[in-house]
Amino acid sequence: MAGFFPVLKTDDFVLRELTDDDLEAISSIWGSLKVTEKMSSGPLSHEDSVQMLYVLRSLWDNDAGIRWGVEHGGCLIGTCGFHNINKGARRGELGYELDYAAWGRGFMRKALRPVLDYGFNIMRFERIEAFLNVDNDRSAAVLKKLGFLREGTLREYALTPKGLIDQNCFSLLKRDWKNQ
Ligand SMILES: CC(C)(COP(=O)(O)OP(=O)(O)OC[C@H]1O[C@@H](n2cnc3c(N)ncnc32)[C@H](O)[C@@H]1OP(=O)(O)O)[C@@H](O)C(=O)NCCC(=O)NCCS
Numbered sequence: 139m140a141g142f143f144p145v146l147k148t149d150d151f152v153l154r155e156l157t158d159d160d161l162e163a164i165s166s167i168w169g170s171l172k173v174t175e176k177m178s179s180g181p182l183s184h185e186d187s188v189q190m191l192y193v194l195r196s197l198w199d200n201d202a203g204i205r206w207g208v209e210h211g212g213c214l215i216g217t218c219g220f221h222n223i224n225k226g227a228r229r230g231e232l233g234y235e236l237d238y239a240a241w242g243r244g245f246m247r248k249a250l251r252p253v254l255d256y257g258f259n260i261m262r263f264e265r266i267e268a269f270l271n272v273d274n275d276r277s278a279a280v281l282k283k284l285g286f287l288r289e290g291t292l293r294e295y296a297l298t299p300k301g302l303i304d305q306n307c308f309s310l311l312k313r314d315w316k317n318q
Contacts, residue, residue, distance in 0.1 A: 143198060144260070146206065146252040153206035153249060156195050156217065160207055163214040163237070164191050172238045176274040180299035197221055203230065204261075208249050215240040218253055220261065229265040230257060247280050254284065258312045267309045269295065278306065285318055286310045 146153040156164070165187035167173055174181045182190055194217060197203035205219035218234035232253075236246050257263045270277050272291060282288075286308040294302035 144204075144256065146256060148248065148252060150210060151245070151249045152209040153218070153252065154209060155198070156191060156205060156207045158191075160214050161188065161191055164217070167216060167235060167237045170238050173235055176271045176277070177235070178271065178296040178298045178303070178305075194219075204256075205233075206253065208236070208245075210240065210245065216246065216249075218246065218250060220253075220257055220263075220266070223261075227265075228263050229267060230261060230263050232257075232266050232268045241276070247283050250280070250284060254310065254315060258315055264312045265309055267307060269305045269307055271296070271298075272304045272306055274306075278308070281308045281310075284310065285314055 143155040145155075165182070165184050168179075168182040168187050168190055169184070171181050194205040197205050197219065203219060203221040203223050205217050205221070207214050208216040208218060214237075216234065216236035218232070220230035221233060222231040224230070232250075234246055234250065254266065257266050268277075268281055268286065269292070270281070278288070287310070289307045289309055292305050292307055295305040296303050
């Protein structure tokens with residue numbers, strides 16, 4: 139995978155490689171109580187955001203996944219991509235988040251369409267999965283609109299600042315995506 143980073147474009151979004159210049163935007167997004175409320179990390183400090191940006195960028199460099207920066211109107215409004223890849227089983231885990239100011243407009247649902255195409259067609263996944271805190275209804279709604287099915291609840295699956303929490307597992311299969 140590693141090599142020339144693939145830029146994906148839609149009418150509204152440019153999905154491109156994250157750079158050091160994105161630190162301020164990333165720190166604002168991941169430092170937000172609202173954005174991280176239903177994620178397992180909790181809000182990140184500026185120092186943790188530096189580390190997070192490094193980790194997200196390293197996915198591509200280490201051939202371990204890919205994280206795009208989602209740009210809208212010239213501004214970084216979020217990120218999305220694949221991690222926890224199992225090449226042998228042809229599956230990968232989807233992750234994403236959006237700046238709170240950009241919520242409520244269907245942005246992530248739209249930005250994820252070329253990402254899912256890329257996952258199935260270029261990364262050759264047969265299955266894409268996502269794990270959500272059980273109370274993350276907004277995110278579940280996004281996944282369901284894209285055709286993901288909820289498979290079940292994984293008990294005490296993630297350790298958060300509030301303790302162990304249950305997560306729901308969602309999946310989308312390539313054959314279901316092709317038939318949409
Ligand atoms: C997940 C996320 C990207 C969704 O973006 P968004 O802009 O909030 O989503 P949208 O507004 O486009 O769509 C959310 C859907 O949930 C619905 N919704 C909104 N509030 C809701 C609530 N409290 N309960 C249930 N559904 C709700 C909306 O009506 C909408 O459905 P619709 O498209 O049928 O109208 C964004 O909320 C986010 O960044 N969350 C934090 C990060 C995160 O949870 N990432 C997932 C971990 S993998």
